[in-house]
Amino acid sequence: MKRAQIPVGFIPLVDAAPLIVAQEMGFAAEEGLDLLLKRAPSWSSLRDMLAFGQVDAAHMLAPVPVAAAMGLGNTGGPLSVMSVLSVNGTVIGISAALADRMRHQGHDFAFADARAAGHALIEAAPDRLRIAVPFPFSMHAELLYYWLSALGFPAPQSIDIRTVPPSLMADALRAGDVDAFCVGEPWGSIVVEHGLGALLLPGAAIWSFAPEKVLAVRTPWLTQEAPLAHRLIRAVWRAGKWLASAESRLLAAELLAREPYLSLPPEIIDRALSGGLTVTPQGLQRDVPGFLRFHLGDASYPWTSQAQWIAHQLAIRTGLDRAAALRAAAPVFRDDLYRGALGDLCPQLPQHPQRVEGRDSSNLATRAHPAPDNRFFDGQIFDPQRPQR
């Protein structure tokens, strides 16, 4: 039987793994699919490749389809999210100069406590802190705003958030253009490896269950190609499950390291997969449980409350109507498609696609159905029925 071909775009990042593994390990073939993986040079290019039909599905920053639904940013049409590709997996880092200052002020680089690290950063920061994020619509930007404003740092007035593509993060630090950054792995580790800076926190320390990348498609494509969409969700889900197993780690790092995927040493890639990061050029090691999740705890389930959290944050920042933003965002994350495609593979899917984000549900976990914690560092919750802040 001839397999159906789907062109799929990705950005060279560790969290593109479910798509690469789906193709390389034969999960796509099991579903009768052949993924034609195309590496894109930037998020805006990838969004346009998707909008204009060069690819039919894409590895995408979770806020991009939500922003599009709210009419923010450039868009060639509505996008839908079929599943979450990865939860967490970003790092916040600082320039070598700022790291030195923080060390002298007694910061321990524990890489876990967002409150302590945040206060230490604010104390050591120059008047106007310049922070790089890969894209204006990204969890990187949202987590930074959330973190710094919860600590009383008047973001965005006193910080200067700039766009720097992941692969150019090290160059921006070298040129002295930025003081700090938030980026997906392995680009934070590359900065450390070049001795240009240190890692301060994993993104997970701000929100321990942040939807990072999603599997996005053009909304009209879904109506034309519903059966293909189904098979793609299944193939990617199986890849995520494979990635969640500890035995897969070595091979996964080797696969991702190859040309034309990341073209970087597997050792650097393994850091994000294992959660064992080197946080300073001097070699300080830190282990982060749940640093990057592909599967555990229904990581790939597209919660509408996740889309709504993003919409809420974007609305606050851009001054748009919050209720309207929440209404526009909810239908972007397609739990119905996910459920339809995976009903037989995983019978214990969440009953209701909306939950209170930040409410720790680990007490509800069972052995068969582990629930990783879902917490904001400041203990706040986000209830889409009663949004505050």
Add this chain to the structure above:
Amino acid sequence: MAEPLSVILVESDPDRAAQVSESLRAAGDYRLHVIADPTRLARQIRSLNPDVVLIDLENPSRDMMEELTLASGPLERPVAMFVDQSGEGLSTAAIEAGVSAYVVDGMQPARLKPILDATIARFNMVHRMRTELAETKRALEERKVIDRAKGMIMKARGITEEEAYALMRKTAMDKNKRMADVAQALVTAAELLS
């Protein structure tokens, strides 16, 4: 007569920049400014305040343009990626050629069309030339390595040139590898052992 449109081209390759500016001069009266160094792109563009920005799709700095779509002050003019409203598939053609255009919000597609047409044509041509050049270089490079490996085999085994070549070709076929790869492996191994 309207003011000539001001156009920025973000392009670090001076050849391509020259080619595009030549085509634009032929297409109409435009004020063209080339940005070769994309560091702090958003800032540079803000200070030049252009009507149109053209940027290579392959340039990762393109993401910095997206900042400008969120105009933060009342005096700043928001920009938008040019999305085809002319119904001529111009955006798709541009993306296929590898160029993206950002315009001041609300600009008439008709005013942009000649600019894009000229740029797309140049981008396509330069792209073809680059592919040809890269292929030629690679072929030359491979022939050099194959010749070197052939010489090594002739010396080591005391065989003729044709025999050495045939031996390498057979090995490549047996191992299911390209002949250039077999040759490269031999050359690398010889360097390690010498």
